[in-house]
Amino acid sequence: MRISIVYWSLTGHTAEMAEEIASGIRKEGVEAKAFNIHETVSDNEYIESSSGLIIGTPVYLASSVWQIHKWLEEDSKGSNLSGKLGGAFATAHFAQGGADTAIMDLLGLMLVKGMVVYSGGGSFGLPIIHHGPVALDKVGDHFDESREMFRIYGSRFASKAKDLFS
């Protein structure tokens, strides 16, 4: 079983958290590969053969970036995303900067694609991850302190993918 992570990252924060999620997925014995669509062309065959797809975005103007929309509208066309488990994450400056709005935007796009969205919600207790994990780069040490939460999110996501698809 494999899970793909697709993200856009200009200054590296979203990329770093994508790798944390990938390491959490691998802890569950599931293969994971992350694609930075700012630098690479996504491997649509790999994505097509994945049971899950997690999408990450920096928050720009309290929203997800247009490059992710373009990827979903055009560049992902080679892969059928319907029925895959979907999740979303974001990095942002501030708690009130709109990360939840950005994540909900991505989850909505996944519904349009026929995906099955998942975050774990509050079902596992701490750390609570209602819509998807968020790391803040302008709030004390929040960014580095969030790394473990992203790994846990990856493990929970992989575990749900195994429940559903193994």
Ligand SMILES: Cc1cc2nc3c(=O)[nH]c(=O)nc-3n(C[C@H](O)[C@H](O)[C@H](O)COP(=O)(O)O)c2cc1C
């Ligand atoms: C043009 C622009 C707009 C941004 N808008 C927001 C915003 O609305 N809310 C917020 O909290 N952070 C905002 N940020 C901060 C980024 O979301 C944050 O630094 C993020 O971690 C960058 O991700 P990256 O390093 O993967 O490119 C903005 C940054 C830029 C460059």
